[in-house]
Amino acid sequence: MDGFTDWPFRVICRELGSAMSYTEFVNVDEIVHSRHAQDAVRLKLKFSEMERPVAFQIYGHVDERLVETARTLQDWGPDIIDINLGCAIRKIAERGAGAGMLKDPARLGRLFAALSGAVRIPVTAKIRLGWDDRSRNYLEVARALEENGCALIAVHARTKEQALSGPADWSAIAEIKSRARIPILGNGGVHTVADIDAIKRETRCDGVMIGRGAIGHPWIFTRREKESVSLSESVDMARRHLAMMTELYGPRYGCLIFRKHAVRYVHHLVSVGKLRSRLVLCSNVAEYESLFAEAIAIEKSARS
Numbered sequence: 402m403d404g405f406t407d408w409p410f411r412v413i414c415r416e417l418g419s420a421m422s423y424t425e426f427v428n429v430d431e432i433v434h435s436r437h438a439q440d441a442v443r444l445k446l447k448f449s450e451m452e453r454p455v456a457f458q459i460y461g462h463v464d465e466r467l468v469e470t471a472r473t474l475q476d477w478g479p480d481i482i483d484i485n486l487g488c489a490i491r492k493i494a495e496r497g498a499g500a501g502m503l504k505d506p507a508r509l510g511r512l513f514a515a516l517s518g519a520v521r522i523p524v525t526a527k528i529r530l531g532w533d534d535r536s537r538n539y540l541e542v543a544r545a546l547e548e549n550g551c552a553l554i555a556v557h558a559r560t561k562e563q564a565l566s567g568p569a570d571w572s573a574i575a576e577i578k579s580r581a582r583i584p585i586l587g588n589g590g591v592h593t594v595a596d597i598d599a600i601k602r603e604t605r606c607d608g609v610m611i612g613r614g615a616i617g618h619p620w621i622f623t624r625r626e627k628e629s630v631s632l633s634e635s636v637d638m639a640r641r642h643l644a645m646m647t648e649l650y651g652p653r654y655g656c657l658i659f660r661k662h663a664v665r666y667v668h669h670l671v672s673v674g675k676l677r678s679r680l681v682l683c684s685n686v687a688e689y690e691s692l693f694a695e696a697i698a699i700e701k702s703a704r705s
């Protein structure tokens with residue numbers, strides 16, 4: 402997930418039992434551009450050996466550039482190159498990248514044939530069900546991908562038009578799975594351990610991809626529901642996560658971009674909205690520490 406699944410967060414998830422890692426997606430155009438852009442890409446694609454298998458995810462709207470980038474990036478050491486065919490962000494999808502590529506399954510077939518010829522490691526895809534309700538062409542897309550060398554498909558069971566809201570249609574994942582010979586990962590609307598069991602039962606998918614359900618709750622990979630994790634456990638994890646982020650990005654930027662994680666780690670504190678709104682203003686470790694201590698004190702006094 403762009404903006405979330407960087408190296409620190411993925412390492413934490415992996416330690417808690419996630420089966421593999423996908424990097425944040427990378428725009429193929431950034432790789433050929435400025436030195437500054439290349440440095441940002443290197444940060445996004447940083448990984449630890451313990452994360453293997455690790456997939457580098459890329460997106461773009463020009464087939465030749467996707468192939469060229471996949472060929473270049475395989476030498477950076479990932480186990481898999483994943484092509485994003487699901488991004489619904491307007492400036493990406495409407496330019497013909499991400500979910501914009503779903504509109505033409507025959508072209509996707511040609512792209513994957515070229516990728517499998519050019520790249521020696523497995524190439525996989527992340528798809529959606531189609532552009533909108535009137536064009537749910539997921540069976541055609543999955544067939545074109547599989548017939549042209551795609552090694553695995555992760556299916557986000559929503560259309561581009563749905564973006565991230567509305568019900569995920571797991572029955573479509575079941576349809577794809579019943580026809581496919583390659584592994585299929587089910588994704589969309591899996592927020593609890595009970596959801597993991599339900600999507601597996603209903604779709605027979607080979608694995609489950611968890612997105613938003615892991616933010617502030619990486620314990621989902623240990624099969625623990627959110628309610629079973631205490632505030633002090635969460636705060637301990639937040640401290641560690643923050644330390645890894647300041648190490649990777651430097652103290653200033655690390656603290657800044659940790660804000661979106663911090664508010665999710667203290668989800669227990671429904672009644673203290675003010676503390677949450679102060680968390681999103683923290684700009685150094687000491688400020689986080691003092692708010693974490695305050696959160697624990699509030700919880701303690703509520704219990705006594």
Ligand SMILES: Cc1cc2nc3c(=O)[nH]c(=O)nc-3n(C[C@H](O)[C@H](O)[C@H](O)COP(=O)(O)O)c2cc1C
Nearest residue numbers: 402403425426527557588589590591611612613614
């Ligand atoms: C902030 C955010 C960033 C995302 N970035 C990516 C991305 O880089 N690549 C990708 O394949 N999907 C991305 N997604 C989509 C998720 O992988 C996932 O398909 C979607 O959130 C549905 O799963 P969920 O209901 O478990 O969250 C992103 C989602 C969110 C909320």
